[in-house]
Amino acid sequence: xxxxxxxxxxxxxxxxxxxxxxxxxxxxxxxxxxxxxxxxxxxxxxxxxxxxxxxxxxxxxxxxxxxxxxxxxxxxxxxxxxxxxxxxxxxxxxxxxxxxxxxxxxxxxxxxxxxxxxxxxxxxxxxxxxxxxxxxxxxxxxxxxxxxxxxxxxxxxxxxxxxxxxxxxxxxxxxxxxxxxxxxxxxxxxxxxxxxxxxxxxxxxxxxxxxxxx
Numbered sequence: 001x002x003x004x005x006x007x008x009x010x011x012x013x014x015x016x017x018x019x020x021x022x023x024x025x026x027x028x029x030x031x032x033x034x035x036x037x038x039x040x041x042x043x044x045x046x047x048x049x050x051x052x053x054x055x056x057x058x059x060x061x062x063x064x065x066x067x068x069x070x071x072x073x074x075x076x077x078x079x080x081x082x083x084x085x086x087x088x089x090x091x092x093x094x095x096x097x098x099x100x101x102x103x104x105x106x107x108x109x110x111x112x113x114x115x116x117x118x119x120x121x122x123x124x125x126x127x128x129x130x131x132x133x134x135x136x137x138x139x140x141x142x143x144x145x146x147x148x149x150x151x152x153x154x155x156x157x158x159x160x161x162x163x164x165x166x167x168x169x170x171x172x173x174x175x176x177x178x179x180x181x182x183x184x185x186x187x188x189x190x191x192x193x194x195x196x197x198x199x200x201x202x203x204x205x206x207x208x209x210x211x212x213x214x
Contacts, residue, residue, distance in 0.1 A: 122206065151181075162184055164182070168180075182194070192205045
């Protein structure tokens with residue numbers, strides 16, 4: 001091989017080394033920045049090439065097995081995060097996000113049917129009359145009964161399928177008062193949380209058998 005041939009071969013190897021160096025730079029920059037458009041601009045300026053060349057370098061890097069696909073725009077976040085099924089070889093979708101409770105804001109003047117019944121702090125308290133214990137409450141129609149007092153719902157809102165907020169006129173021990181109270185049921189509708197509108201104090205109950213509804 002002549003001197004010219006040696007120079008051509010050397011020049012070719014130099015270009016290969018330079019290309020691989022750019023590929024490595026692309027890989028490092030992508031993993032440190034994760035900014036597709038900004039990366040292409042900076043990479044092109046740093047290596048004195050056009051953005052189109054920078055794009056081609058990214059493509060070349062991906063063909064060499066370097067995970068640089070994030071330097072190019074993707075169709076959607078779901079596609080970018082999709083995982084491949086090892087059996088079928090097809091991409092499986094990302095798990096769906098939990099569905100949030102849709103606000104209802106429906107006016108009510110009594111407890112919805114799912115709330116009505118007897119609720120106690122523990123299942124063993126269910127047999128106690130609500131009027132004689134602070135551990136038991138009864139929700140029936142418009143009435144809220146618990147230890148030595150009873151409240152009548154005067155206005156309320158069903159905030160979601162599991163949450164209501166209502167105003168009550170109470171009487172008990174010779175006194176009268178008004179109070180705002182919130183009620184929220186658990187996902188399985190077997191637990192209830194009562195929240196005092198003034199103090200913010202919360203009280204937790206479990207549903208009692210239907211035979212003890214009052």
